[in-house]
Amino acid sequence: MHLGIEGKKAIVCASSRGLGRGCAEALAEAGCEIVLNGRDEAVLAETKSAIETAYGVRVSTVAADVSTRDGQEALLEACPAPDILINNNGGPPRRDYSELDREAMLQGVIQNFVTPIELIQAVTPGMKERGFGRIVNITSLSVKMPIEGLDLSSGARAGLTAFLAGVSRQLAPHGITVNNLLPGKMDTDRLKGGFERTAKLAGKSVDAIRAEQAAEIPVRRFGNAAEFGQTCAFLCSTHAGYITGQNILMDGGLYPAAF
Template sequence: MDLGIAGRKAIVCASSRGLGRGTAEALAGAGCEVVINGLDAARLDKTAAEIHSRYGVTVTAVAADVSTPEGQAAILAACPEPDILINNNGGPPRKDFRELDREAMLQGVIQNMVTPIELIQQVADGMAERGFGRIVNITSLSVRMPIAGLDLSSGARAGLTAFLAGVCRQFAAKNVTINNVLPGKMDTDRLRGGFERAASQTGAAIAEIRAAQAAEIPAARFGSAEEFGQICAFFCSAHAGYVTGQNILVDGGLYPAAF
């Protein structure tokens, strides 16, 4: 399917690897010029070169912490008038809620709620003036279904969801949409790190832990960054202008609900 966004300018935060990279690749494949972002400059440059080589589009790498004002300024300097914004950021590590102090809680809220709101504040009006905008926030299945140890991440992302529920409707008539895509168990470094942690705590083999968790998913497998990216890209497409304020689960059926 032609997504109708060739030549559009896209910012994809936290995109040197994982779901962010999968989304950046999907948008590049649709013909977008892409600004990618990450903390590791060497890995980011390598990713940019690979995406450019594969798709032939302009790829700009911005090594910066998107959670900081300086990082956001650097990203927006590279793409002052984006047509597409993919909000993505690392979340706080797994931790029992009793172990969270005030500083940790504030940092988690900055990472997963404040940062995407700040970026939307800076780009949404320009999108509205130009008559096209697609904003996708990569949140988490944990917004809908608790995941042990991720209470801070879940709370911050749920706060973002509620905050934007009203904001998105202010822009709908200007062909600017804001949606959230909620990944479940995706085959990324973060998930694999969880297997390693569980193995060290229980003594079980990583392969056994992986197989047991996959068996809990109706699709009987973990999702890939590539298929996740294609879903995000569709909600950035010219065909998705009548969809806004939605939470799209990408979880292989793990969340058991009709609505």
């Protein structure tokens, strides 16, 4: 499908690997100019080279923690007038709620609630002037159902979802859409870390835990970054201008609900 976003400029946060990279690759395939972000300069350089080689688009990199003011300023300096913003960030490590202190909770809120809002505040004035904007926030299935050990991440992302429900309607008349992508069990480093933790607690092998969890998903497999990225790119396309304020699950049917 022709997405109609060739030449659009996209900031993709936390995109050197995983789901963020999947989004960057899909947007590059659609012809967008990409600003990659991550903390590891070597991984960023590899991702930049791979995307440029595969799709022939302009790619720049910003090695920074997007949760910091300096990191955000560096992103916006690299791309002062983005048409597309993909908000993504690592979440707090798995930890029981009883182990969370005040500092850890505040940091989790900054990572997964405050940071995306600050970036949206920064990019939407220009989007309004141009009459076009696409904002996709990568949140989590845990916004809808509890996942053991991710209470802080879930709470921060649920707060972001509620905050942006009204904001998306304010921005809609200006040609700006705001949607949330909720990944379920995707084949990423974060999921693998969860397998290792569960295996240790259960006294089982990582392979056994992986097989058990895959069997719980109706499609009987984990999701991947490529299919996630293609869904993100569609939400950024000209075809998706009538979709805003939505939470789109990508979980293989794991969340058991009709609505």
